[in-house]
Structures are given as C-alpha cells and as structure tokens.
Amino acid sequence: MSFFIRGRRRDVKEKKGKKRGLKNKQVLPVKKSKFDSGLDEEITSDEEEEYLKGKVNDIAEKEAEDVETAQEKKVRLAREYIQELRKERENEDDEELDDKAVAARLQEEVLESAGKLRRLVAETFLEPVSEDFIVLKSKHQKLPITCLTVTNDGKFIFSGSKDCSIVKYSIEGKRLGHIPGGRKGTENLHTGHTSHIYSLAVSSDGRFLASGDKGGIIHIWDGETLKHLKKFKSHRDAVSALAFRHSSHTLYSASYDRMVMVWDLDTMAFVEHLGGHQDAITGIDSLARESCITSGGRDQSVIVYVIAEDKQLRFVSPHESVDGVKLVDERTFVTFGQEGSLGIWTTLKKRPHHMIKRAHGCQAENGLPNWICSATTLVNTDLVASGSMDGHVRLWKITVDRGHRKLEPLFSIPIPGVVNALAFTSNGSHLIIGIGQEHKLGRWFKDKKAKNSIVVVSMKKNV
Template identity: 30%
Template sequence: MSSFFTLPASQKKRKRPQAAGDATEKRGASSRRQESRDESISGSDVSDDDAPADDYSGSESEDEEFKNEDPAAKRIRLAEQYLANTQKEVLELGGFDAAEIDQEILRSRMGERLKEDTAEGKGKLYRFIADELDWTGAQHDHFRADTKGVNGVAIAGRHVYFVTQDRALVKWELPELETSSEDGVSKKKTSRKPKKVGFTRGSKTATQHHQKQILCVAASQDGKFVATGGADNRLIIWDANTLKPLKIFSGLLRDNGHRDSVVSVVFRRGTNQLFSSSKDRTVKIWSLDELAYVETLFGHQDEILDVSALANETCVTVGARDRTARFWKVVEESQLVFRGGGPDRKIKKGEDDEGIKPHYEGSMERVTCIDDDTFITGSDNGSLSLWNIHKKKPVFTYPLAHGLEPPAPIEQRSAEMDPTQSLDAEGPMLLDPQPRWITALKAIPFSDVFVTGSWDGYVRAWRLSSDKRRIEPLDPLATPEIDVIAALEDAGISSAGLGADAMDAISRGAQAPSLVRGVVNDLAIVDKDERGKSGCYVLAAIGREHKLGRWESFDGRNCAVLFNVPRRAGADESNAADGAQDSDAGDFAGFD
C-alpha cells in the first residue's frame, strides 16, 4: 500500500488547483498590454515624413567612411567638429565678445600660474630664462655709505641691505620706475641709484649691536625681519622697518647661540624660519615668529662657510676643508654627505708630462640651491660643481670658472714667501699660476640661472642645461661685445692674414675693462617684478679684502654694485610661441 512517505519525489509535489477564471484573466491582461502597445505606436506624434531617415542613412555612410578609425582619432575629429560648429554659431550671433576673450586669457594665465605653483611645490626646476636676459646690456651703478669693505648683501621686496667690515648695517631702497610726461607723451625713466633709508653702526663695546665686523645678512620675504651674523659670535635679529634689534643671540649657553663667528644666514623660503652656519661647525635653526632657538645640526668636521635653503625643511651646507657638502633633512633628522676633493677635471694619461697640471680641491667655499634635488658648489680651485641628491659624485664640474691668477713678479717675492720657487741655469723659475677662488655664488630659485664672483673684475652669469647635466657659461654682466675685426680694420690692419690662434689672442686681449674692482664677497639675484617680466637685479658686495681673511689686499673699491639686467627684445613673443607649442604637446618642463 502506497503512502505519501513511499511515493517517488516527483509525485510528492502537490499541484495548486486552478480555476477557469484565472486563465481567462491572464489572457485578458496580455491582450490589453498588446493593445496599449499598438495604440502607443500608432498614436506617435512623429509622422513618417518627420522621421530622421536621412540622418540614419547619413550615419550609415559616416560609419562606412570612418569604419577603420581608432578611438583616439575619433575623439580628435569630434572635438574639431564641435569647435567648428561653436565658432560658426558665435559668428552667426554677432562675433566675439571682448570681455569673454579677456576672461579666456585670464583663465589661461591662471592655469599657467597654477602649473608653476604646482612645480614649485614639487620642488622642480621650471623657469628657463637664461636666454631671455640681456647680460651684456645690463646697466650698473656703484653705491656706498662711507664704510669699509662690504661683506654681505640681501634683497627683500624693494629694499636692499648690506653689512660691512666696520660693523655697519645699511638699508637702501631700490630705484623705482618714474613716469614723466613730455608733449603729452608718457615716458618711463629709471632712477638708477638706490636711495639710503636706514643706517646703524656698532662699536667695540656695544651691547645692543655687533662688536666686530658683520659677516652676513639675510632678509625675510614678508619684510619683517633682518638677520645678521658677525665675527663676535652674535646673531642679531632686527626690525626691518626701523633697524632696531629685536633679539640678540650672543653665543652664551643660555641662549643656545653660536660659539664662533656666524658666517652665513638664510631664511627658509616663504617662512620666518632661519638657518645659520658658523665656524663652530654647527648649523642652527631659529623661529623668528617666536624669536626662539629650535635645533642644532652636527656633522661637519670643519667650519661651515655657507648655507642655502628653499621652501622645504631642508638645507645644504659646505664644510670648507672637510671638503664635503651636506644635505640636511630636518624632519627626518638625517643628512646626506657629498664628498669632493678631486681635481677640477679628469686627468688623461701623459697629461702631466706635457706640463698641464690639474688643480685639486682644497676647500668648498660656497653653495646655492637650484631646486629641491639640485645644488651647485664653488671651491678654492675655481671649479663649479653640479650635484644631485641622488648621486654621490658631481654630475658635472666646470674648471677655472674665473681663470688663473698670474704669479707675482720675481722682485716682489722671496724664498720665505714662496718656498717652491727654484733656480736653474736660465734663472729663477716662476710659480705656477693659481686659480681664483669662487668667493660668491647665488641662483634664482627654480630657474636655470646663477651668478658667481671672484676677484678677476667680473660678475659672471651661468646657465644650467635643460637636462640639468651641464653648466654652460654666459656673458659677464655689463660687458659689451667688441667687434675685433672691425677694430682691426679701423686701425688699418687686415684680419685675413691672421691665423685663428692670433685672432683668439686678440679677442681675449680686447675684452672690455673690468667693472668690479676688488673681491666679490657676496651676491644676491632677484626678479625685478612678478616672474621677471622686465628682467632681474644682481647685487654684488665688493671689498678690498676678503671677508674671512687678510692674506691679500686687492686694488678696488669698498662698495656695492647694482646690475639692472633687462630682458632681451622679443623675448615675450618667443615665450608665447614656446608656450603655445608646449600647450599643444601637453607637456610642462616642471614635471620632467
């Protein structure tokens, strides 16, 4: 007997009884849906004549024409078609609106500025302006304030500060562009000399000032503070408006000051944080908003002669005769060491036998930052070295940047002063010419331009190659080029019979007379206006003696020299063309 429990699984399901009315209902609902669909189609507002039959056929022909087109080309074609249709609509409506064009230009400029700010935030070099500046056409002016040699200079906004060997701090105002009207025509003329607006000088017994020579100066970008360091171990913070001391760090233990001469000071870009380096082999960090000491950095084995910094909490220093440059990461409490000390160039086999001797680096003297990854050092062997923080060796070294110093005449020397001279059958042998040191070095941040100084009588401009792998010389400042061939023809001498070596010798001898007489103790370089649209200023501190030693007295003047470097004619047009090409390419140099 079968039961529910013994039936197969297929027979266990109980079917629900279905009434005849349910089936009729379902058939009625389906028929109603079909009728409503037919009514909606037949009742459409679009007639057969209005149906886009041509569009459909056109799309078919278009698809047939561009069937092998890749997606990128299709997007470009559609974009061009959209722009053409938009331009046609605007022209039909009555042309372009000047206000709208101005807004478009403004948005474009804001976009470029945003790109530059982003590049600077990433710490990348993005300004290639070396070829835009007319270095030989620069105007120059000497100015002084009845003081001894100028040891340091700084520029902040429209003001210049320099410090001297006789404990003076002087404030100047940069020349303004004055507008004069003649015959109803507005013209611009430049008042070339800076105007003195502040002066203060210490004494040997001063308590609120420096007691010895002031060696360095720096000014904050917001125009609030000026910092000076001296041979009296003091770091003094001044009110930039009144030149009154706000705080004196005298080197005592209670104020965490330096225990030896303060040689270099620099503000962190865009902030009031200060880095100072000293002969006591330390770098100290100060917060001037609180006028307080922050931290001390140790590591160098000799006196620290220069310090440079940009916007990040990092700085680069050079340690004189320990022959190292150090990149300090303040937040990470670490440092990268870059060792120099090698010759100014590679020595080839047999070169010494030919009498060509390399000049080895004995001391790293100056340093300046190009961007967050690149910096340049100058040494006592006259070489400029390009460094990258990702490599331990110099990327490139340019030797004898300011040439060789000819040896003194034999009658001015003695065996006590020059023990290396010797006698032979033909008479006394002269000493080898020695290179001129790099005594000053400064760059425009995030650009390919920097300037150097020594005691050869020139401030020289240099360019960094676009790939940041080479240093290339530019013309010395305010030194016009001389047409040697024309000068020979005026003198009645034909240049056709002269060889290439003779022409080179004549060209070197025909250089314009030097403009900077003395030793360049410091340099400053800044844009004249926003983004350097009208050029830049270069300021040089000149003295008869080097600020760190009196081994030699140079024939020169104790003063400062201001170079007004203009932009070359047509630089704006070329930049616009370059910018258009860059925008077409979709690339930006700051992100390379």
C-alpha cells in the same frame, strides 16, 4: 598622657556616639563647587537621556574642531591659499580668467615645491653696458662689503661690512637707513655688531632681517624700521651664513663651531641644533621645503638636512674645500671654493654632474687659480653667477642633456675688486654685487683700485 593615647580615646568616643545614634550630632554643610551649579537637581530618565546626548554631542563637536586630519588640513590651507591668490588678481570680474590664472599659479607652486620647475631664461639676457650700472657707496661703510641680501619683492637691499655696520638701500640707489657698528669690547653698551659682519638674511615677507658676525652673535632687526628686536648668543664661533626658509619665519644659522641652529622668529626662540660636519661650516641655503643645505669647508662635504624626516644626505666633493653652496631648485645646487672650481650637483647623485676647474682663471703672479669668493643662482631657472678677484663677474647657463647637467659660460661683467657677495632679485631684473678691496675673511690680498661699494646691475632681456 601621650598624643597617640589621646587620639585613640577620641576615636573610641566617636565610635560610642555612633552606636548610641545621637540625635544632636552636628552635620557640617557640604560646599557646592561653582562649576556644579544646577547639576544636583532631580531629573527624570527622559531628561537624563537628553542631557547625556547633549553632552556627548558637545564633546564630539569640540573634538572635531580640535582634531583635524592631514587631508582636511591640506584642503583648508589650499582653500585659504586660493582665496589669497584671487585677492591678488586685479581683474576680479572675469571669473573664468581668474580661475585659469589661479590654476596656473597652483600648478607652478606644486612644481616649485617638488623641485621640477625650471624656466629657461639664461639666453634671453643681454650683456650689460655702462648705462646699466649703479654704484652705491655710503660714508657709513668705508671698509670692504662682506655680505648682502635682497628682499623677495626686489625693492630693498641690505649690506654688511667689515666696519660692523649695516646699510639699507632702495633698488634705485637711495640710502634708507643705517645701523652703526661698535668697537670691540663695547658689546654690553652698543646695540649692534662689534665685530665683522659675515652674513645677512631677510625673510620673504621683509619683516625680519638677521645678521651674524665673527664673534658668534646673531642680531634680529625689523626689516622696515631697522629697530633691534633680539640678540642670540648660542654659537661658539663665527656665524658664517644665514638663510630663511621661504614663506616662513624659520631661520637657519651656520657657524665655524660646526653646528647648524634652527630659530623660530615668531617666538624669538631656539628650536634645535643640527650636527654632522667635521670642520667649520662655510655656507647655507634654503628654499620652501623644511630643509637646508650646508657646505663644510675643508671637510669636503655638502649636507642636506631633511628636518621633517630627521635625515641627512651627505655629498663628498673631489676638491679640498667647499666654501659655499647655493640652491638652484629643491633638487639642484651649485658649489664653489678656493681652488676656483664651480660645480653643479643634484640630490640624486653623490658626485657632481659637472665641475669647472679654474672657472675664473689663474693669478698672473703665482699661477694659482683665482679664489671664487661668492656665487648666486636665479632660483628655478638655468642662470648662475659667480664672483672672484679677477675683475669679472661671470654668468653661466645650466644645460640638461639626458638628465646630465652642465655649466656653460654666457658672458662676463667687468667689476674691479673682490666680489664678496652676489644676489639676484627674485624676478631676475637686477644683479646685486658686493665689492671689497679685500676678501671678506682676511687680508691675503688687496686691490687698491677697487671701491668698497654695492653695484646694482640692471639685467635687460631680448625683446
């Protein structure tokens, strides 16, 4: 007898049992869920209404906690920020003075985020003398310095070198730590870089240090202890530049593979990649907004990635190559390149406001312009510094006339060698210069008289 027939006969017997109304039929007990305890009790209509009202109120309260409007979020964050500012104030007894200081600080933050904050400080600086120089040279970095970065509080300096090592200094010149470099081919054995380091960046709170090398590797380190935290291998070519978004742990990386990648270091995870360049990306920078700006080398373009709105703003340079870009504020930026040109731009105009050709003069041997290897800005001010191979770091003042910006020379600082990296401390008290006998990307020229070192210049002002 087949299975289907047996199943059919069983169904027939069950139907007959139901018709006869068998009293001895067994009823299996229903198991109660542990979440339903107390819900099966008999309740009156009044109790039921109260019970339902309580449930509705609980749900409404939970939804109110979970769902926060954009305006409510702004108010909450503003209150938290005001509390943080008040804690920073030393004189908490004088509430009136404290409130005025907080209001002024908030107004400054608003102007800064809008790109409208501009302090006129360039003319207050004095030309440095020999007593204002401190030379930092480590036995662990015998090859040219290729990059450097400074913490937001201006206390620590990190430098990268062609020998694949990283050294940490205090602003006073004391060596505080060292990350050794490894030999090529030991990537699986050595914790750190095994090819030339091209880029460094430190988060605004000093918690994370990021370093990128010629092999496309990004390493993340603890900014205080230099302990290794993470290794990223997503780029397919050299990591030419790194930048942190201010007051966050969002890292932007630019590479010769023509891609910009966004990383979240709180979770140590990749977020997204950004395209748009047609050639190797040579520079990147970012401030407080959820955006970054990049230079595309020989594709002659600069792109502003507005990440929150998923938009790109493209600017085309009249010169053959744009080797680097630095933000002055959220709306103004500076570009530089191999042709020795230094330009000032704004996001409101597709062409540069002003372009200085041969900003560092020409080479005596062949008449070619000196390659501008690095530049930096004192953010939200009118001060710019540029470095080349002509033996001088030149400082420039940004002037504004009827909305038109222009670069004017201030003074120069004598520095023998190739200036591969520049950085101001956030308050402008020091200018940090990374020197090499060779250019950070190759060996096209060499200055044997120069020293591979870091030079800390104290920037003094008129009293």
